[in-house]
Amino acid sequence: MADRVEVGFKEGIRDALGEKTKKRITDNLALAVAKVATIEVYTIAGELSAAELQEAAVGPLSDPVIQEFSINRPLAKSFDWLIEVGFRPGVTDNVGKTAREAIALLLGENTGERKIAVYTSRQYLISGKISQTDAGKIAAGLLANDLIERHQVIAAGDFDLNCGLPAFVPQVMGKDEPQVTHINLAEVDAQGLLKISQEKLLALNLEEMQAIQAYYQNPAVIKARKKFGLDENTTDVELECLGQTWSEHCKHKIFNSKIEYTDGRSKLKIDSLFKKYIKGSTAKIRKTKGKKDFCLSVFVDNAGIIKFNDDHNLVFKVETHNSPSALDPYGGALTGIVGVNRDPFGTGIGAKLIFNTDVFCFASPFYKKKLPPRILHPRRIYEGVREGVEHGGNKSGIPTINGSLVFDERYLGKPLVYCGTAGIMPARLNGKPTHTKEIKPGDVIIMTGGRIGKDGIHGATFSSEELHEGSPVTAVQIGDPITQKKMTDFLLVARNRGFYRAITDNGAGGLSSSVGEMATYSGGCEIDLSLAPLKYAGLQPWEILVSEAQERMSLAVDPKKVDQFMALARKMGVEATAMGKFTKSGIFHARFGEKTVAYLNMDFLHDGVPQMKLTAKWKAPKNAEPTFAEPANLNKAFIRMLSRLNICSKEAVVRQYDHEVQGGSVIKPMVGVQNDGPSDAGIVRPLLDSMEGVVVAHGICPRYSDIDAYHMTACAIDEAIRNAVAVGADLDHLAGLDNFCWCDPVKSNKTPDGEYKLAQLVRSNMAIYDYTTAFGVPCISGKDSMKNDYAIGLTKISVPPTLLYSVIGKIKDVRKAVTMDAKRPQDLVYVIGETLEELGGSEWFAEHKAIGNKVPQVDVKKAIKKYRALHKAIQSGLIASCHDCSDGGLGIALIETAFAGGLGMNIDLKDVPYRGKKRNDYILFSETASRFVVTIHPKDQGRFEKIMDGSVLNEIGFVAGDGLFQITGLNGKSIMKEKISNLKEAWQKPLNF
Amino acid sequence: MARKVKAIVLTGNGTNCEMEMAHACKLACADQIDIVHISELLFGEKRLSDYNFLNLPGGFLDGDDLGSAKAGANRFLHARIAGSSEMLIEDLLKFVADGKLILGICNGFQLMVKLGLLPALTGNFTKQSTTLTFNDSGRFEDRWVYLKANDQSPCVFTRGIDTVYYPVRHGEGKFVPESAAILKEIEKKNLVALRYCEPTRAIAMDYPANPNGSTNAIAGICNETGRLFGLMPHPEAFLHRTNHPRWTRETLPEEGQGLAIFQNAISFIRGKDF
Known part of the structure; x- marks a missing residue:
């Protein structure tokens, strides 16, 4: 009762x-x-x-x-x-x-x-x-x-007004009857293997299943297994463990595949995109930087680590949580943010978390057409995701200082939910460097934090598939930020006292991944699944191993320190359980009580997955060029552009995130005279007694993928760097994260255009290499999510290939930072960078239902020169405001600069350095990369121009005190005159709910 | 020699502003500042009686799951100190009876109100008579607000303050008294130390200047001795001019306006009236 x-x-x-x-x-x-x-x-x-x-x-x-x-x-x-x-x-x-x-x-x-x-x-x-x-x-x-x-x-x-509703207890009615199924794979044919993979949601292909089949026929393997009561049969525990470890999500099989790429003219053989382009570019940059290399740990841990100063390191990671957010936007997004929190927290010896960033890609919340089955309305996804990240971020006491909302109808099938977190750690602790991991055989495996339930089972494999009819309900988890906060409070104390040797998080794949990966440091492990603390009875051993129940970290603890560790956990009200020990046996050994339930060679578990072989064929698309005429009056055009979802204000969302907890806020997401202008990047001071700041920014331009994912990627990298430079970051101390969200690029019956999509991926990687090496901004970590498709019945929706490039950097003295709002009447308005007729994939073309072909292309040499000069001008205190030109181009950047400052502006378009068809709308809305709008005090004009010498820039007007935004067109006539208050209203209205 | 200021900044179970609150105490030159996890009090490793300035920082005690700071207040009322028959609340009430200072910010204010430490009109410090509930907007918001101090208030923390500008960051900050009589009493005794105001200094009755719909624009209250003070806005989030949302466009002193609250507390403890 x-x-x-x-x-x-x-x-x-x-x-x-x-x-x-x-x-x-x-x-x-x-x-x-x-x-x-x-x-x-x-x-x-x-x-x-x-x-x-x-x-x-x-x-x-x-x-x-x-x-x-x-x-x-x-x-x-x-x-x-x-x-x-x-x-x-x-x-x-x-x-x-x-x-x-x-x-x-x-x-x-x-x-x-x-x-x-x-x-x-x-x-x-x-x-x-x-x-x-x-x-x-x-x-x-x-x-x-x-x-x-x-x-x-x-x-x-x-309704019975006297009795109301009866009490109902939604209890899990499980019984503890642990069972292990043994499966003989020896005689199973190809179809049978695939059936096993499908039915168990392993998401493994035939070749992979066959590799597993072959493993169990190896006499040496069988002999070793027999000592522990196993035989040539695989156990369900092992199969699940392999499924998780070998999942696309965990092993990045597409990124590590052998690819034959052709663009029609030449052919290229690529042995792992990841090794060649991502790791390759970072290695090259580090070599070039030599003694100035600030990277400490790249691609080997849960997050990347760079130096902040001599005494502190920065840790940064961005993850995606797309598939769960499609099914349960609130829980999916909440888990996304508290999940990525554990990445920097579980990197090296563990970092204190200092900020979050979020980028969401949705279909329009005003979507009016009929929804395909199992798809939630985009507005519901928008509100649920927003709230999930609010609860996850705010309740964890981590400021959300940067982010974006990106809209495209193709995100209807799967929304993209990028969540990022940075941390700071002392460079050395208890006499040892903090950015590396070490585990000794004999160290005790301890799991701490929340308990294990059926939640999040098959999360890793599920996200390695498209959203389909049978997508599992258990893949959805709901995070608990307070349990996690209590755990991180405890673990930071334990870290500082040297109570543990190594730490990692339990994310995708649960214990099988966390303990499995940690075991590579010592060379093996032995874990007893029956010791795991459970939320309720009725979990099978394989479920305990792969559950992705949240708020858990795994640790390696020196046996001599176990008692101290446990005592502190008890005192601080955090559950911690010793589950076994790390070994050097070369074996991933899992028991349930005394009985062995998994006995896998570490080599096979981690390196046994066969390399995929794929082909990629690039053929540049030919989109129709739009034919619309230049509008005579641009007032209306501006109002329409300002109201576009990719341009309009996101303040209602931003305000619901705490962006200044921890007390170090320097550049907030909203700035300007009424605290409502859109900031280009975020800055915080993580050390309150220092003026050194951390800068974070990002770039994302998926629309350009409709023309060429190479330039989409180049523009995203440039946009991220440009945003960081705009507030005052030093180009020479910037590191990046690449987060790919692609549609399935493997050719199959389901994906006949897989070769093209893979070619887009190859080209995107080529751009990562070309532009990060040119800018000297290394990728330090990243992630790929490769199956962002929806396929039910005859409907297939694939997301546009989307790369989020995030950068983290440093500003030596935050008091030099610059915001984007115009400061004073009579200040001079400059545009830095030449504008080209590059409207392919632009918001202006999209407003006319067109894509076009002339996608913006980054001229990296010129960009670097501009960025260095601008940085010098900012350091010299010459820049009153600086705003980057991105979605909507120069026109939008100018208006935002004006109304954020509560001031008007007079602009003459004939002064804008421009090459292309002479159209006012093209000059205003072209999205050419590497450009800024800056305002300066007239007295600084000489010094400013001298510092910028060698880069294309020009004075194009002045800031006006009359609150009017006025533009003179190429023909010398007024083409635009509007009160900034009206323009701001149009910009603020669409998403103000 | 002046009296030593010994500040304790309490944390744990979802509190998250302890670092900046401790930093504020440091900048205001407290002699000793300890960030103490509540488990250290509950295990008797640290004692409230060793301090004279208790800081209750912002955050989400127990996730604010039962209403802001409700579960946190429940813990204060019912938790026992391990290995003794003492209750935590007894130590807290002794701290109050000794005339020591307590400052609650945001979730700390919510905790004080729900415990009954504020306004404690009848001198009963464990009877709740006011509350802080959901903002009229129904949403959490981070925005900066102007605040006007009441120069008639006995509050020792707001002495000499005229108007200040701090951020609010809460979903449950609407001040509601139990009855009109309670409100009248609070006003009569000048226990309202801070009110939301417009940039023009006029009392703010409307959103967004009054960010949550608080009765009489109440942003912070004290008890009759002025030694217990709670407020929803975050003075500890404005310790340096670069915290100000418009620092790049306004001429501001290096020191942030939030420091005054802590300086007042600390000079009061050092003074002869303590």
Whole structure:
């Protein structure tokens, strides 16, 4: 028997959540309702007495000033429809967990033998004349996600006002009956192998399955296995372990494949894109930099590490969490951010986390067409992802200082959710460098943090596939930032006291990946899965090994320090469990109790995956050139451009992220006279007693992939660097992260154009090599997500090949930093960089439903010269404002500079250095790379021009105090005159919800 | 010799502004600053009685899962100090009775209010009479706000302050009193130390200058002795001019406006009235 405590607001107290829900019903579903009220429901199992229930309700569960409560009787009174939403069994219920802990503390010793559990749900009481169908639509389409939540819709007339709803306990009814299945692969034919791969969601291809098959026929292998009670049969534990370790997600098989590439003229054989272009470029840059090389750890750990100064290192990583966010936007994105937090945290000896960055790619939230099956409306994804990252970032106390929202209809099939985190670590700790990992045989394997459940099983393999009918529900996890915060608080203390030797996170692939990868440092491991702390009974050994339940880190602890480590964990209220030891046996050895359930050669596990062989064929697409005429009056054109989703203000999202916790905020996401102009990059001071700053920026331009992914990539790299330079970063102290989100580039029946998509990937990698080496900005880490497709029935949607390039860098003295807002009337406006007729893939062409062909191309030599000179001008204090030209080109950069400063501007287009067809709209909206708009005080003109000597730039107008934005066209006539307030309004309106 | 200022900055279970709050104490020249995890108090390794300035920083105690700081307040009320019969709340009430200073920022303010430390009109420090609840907007927001100090307030932390500009970063900052009588009492005793105001200094009743819909634009309150003070905005987030959102366009002193709160606290402890 369980009891229900319901908590609602007292009469006359505003129900902000209810009001917000009402607004969402109106905005998202176009249904009119009069009122929505909310009631929080706590279902408490554990036989509490009436007095105890009363105490819990009065105490932690309700606020006596504004709330009322009821016990085992409904609070709901006047409404037309009642919708109650609660979790399905086994889904992470953070509030329930906190309530259970609070009640346990309240009862203290009186708890006795009782097992208290609390499950939360929420009631929405809707008043309004809507039909049953509409009420159902609100429930399923807005309030509940049926994958993880259950809901009830009850009409007022059917509701028992005396009894309300019965208490329902969504408990996982599992029994502990651990079983290991043994499978003989020897006689299985090709079809059978593929069937096993499919049915077990291993996502392994035939060649890989055959490699596994062959392994189990090796007499030496069989002989060794027999000593531990195994034989020539594989166990399900082993198969799952291989599936995770060999997944595209973990092994990057496409990036490591052998590729034959042709562009029609020449042929090229590539043995691993990753080795040749990514690692290759970084190695070359490091060699060139020589003594000035600031890289410390690249590509070998969970995140990249560079020097910040002599005493501190920076750690940076960006991950994607696309597939889970498609199914459950809130949980998927929340897990994305708290998941990537653990990457820098588990890099080297572990880093303190200093900022987050987020980039989301969605279809339009105003999407009106019919949705294909299993796809959530983009608005719902937008709101869910936004909220998930809010809770993940804010509750972890990490400022979100940089990000973007990118829109394209093709993100309907899979949204892209990039989450990044940086950390800082002392360069040395307890006498040892911090950026390396060391594990000795005999070190104890300890898992700490959360418990293991069925959540997140097959996450790694699932993200290695397209979203399809059978995509597993268990792949969805919900993060718990507070459990993680408690764990990271504890681990930082343990780190500083030298209580552990090495640390890594449990992410994709769970223990099989974390322990499996750590074991490579010592040369083997022996782990007992029966020791794992579980959320509930009923998990099989293979599930324990591969579960991706969140908030867990794995550590290697010197046996002499285990007691100290455990004592500190207990004291700080964090669960920690010794699960075995690292060895030098060369074997990944997993037991369940005394029984061996997996016994795999480390070599085979990590290096046994066969290399894929693929072909790539490049043929440049020929897009139609648009034929629209130049508009006579550009006022309207500007309003339309400013309202485009890729250009308009993202302030409503930005404000909901804490961007200044930790106290070191220097350049915020929104700047200017009214704190609402769009910043180019973020800067924080991670050490509060120092003026040294960390700069973070990014570039992303997926539209250019429709012309050539090579230039898309070059532009993304340039944009990231340009943004960082714009606020004052030093080009010589910048490092990058490459995050590829591609559509499946392997030719198959499902993907007939795989060779073209692979050629796009090859070209993107070529650009990474060419441009990072030219700029001297090395990739230090990265990630690829290769299956961003949707395929159900006849509908296939593939994302445009998308590269996010993120940079992290340094500014020696943050007081030299520059923001993008115009500062004073009469300041001079300059454009730095020549504008070319490069409107292919531009926002202006997209506004006319065209793509075109003349994609912006980066002239890297000129760019470097400009960036160095501009940096010098910034360091000399000559730059009043600096803003990069990106989406929407020069025109948008000028307007943003003006209205962010609350000032007008007078611009003469004939002064803009330009080559191309003489059209005002082309000059204004071409997206040529490597350009800036800067404003300077007239007295600094001479010094500024001298420093910039050798780069193309020109004075094109001045900042005006009249609040008018005016442009004189090429013919000397006014082509634009508008109040900046109107322009700003157009820019702020679209996503202000 | 002046009295030593011994500051404790409490952290753990979701608190996340402890570093910058400790930094503020450092810049304001406290003699001793310890960031203490609550487990150290609960295990008797550190004692509140060894300090005279308790800092309760911002964050999300227990995720604010049961309402902001609710589970945190529950812990303070019911947790026992390991190996003894003492309750943590007894140490806290002794700290208050000794006339020592407590500063709660954001989640720390929410904790003080939900414990009953503020405003504690009847002198009962464990009876809640006001609350901080969901913003009228229904959303968490990070934005800078102007604040006007009440020069009639007994608050020792806001002495000499006229108007200041700090960021708010919360989803539950709307101040609501239990009754009109309580509000009247709070106002009568000048326990409102800070109010949200417009750039023109006029009291801000509307969003966004009043960012959460707080009754009477209340942003921070103290108790009758002025030694316990809580506020939703974050003074510890403005310790240097580069924290100001418009530092690149305004002429500002190097020192941020947030420091004054800490300097006031520390000079009060050093002074003869302590």
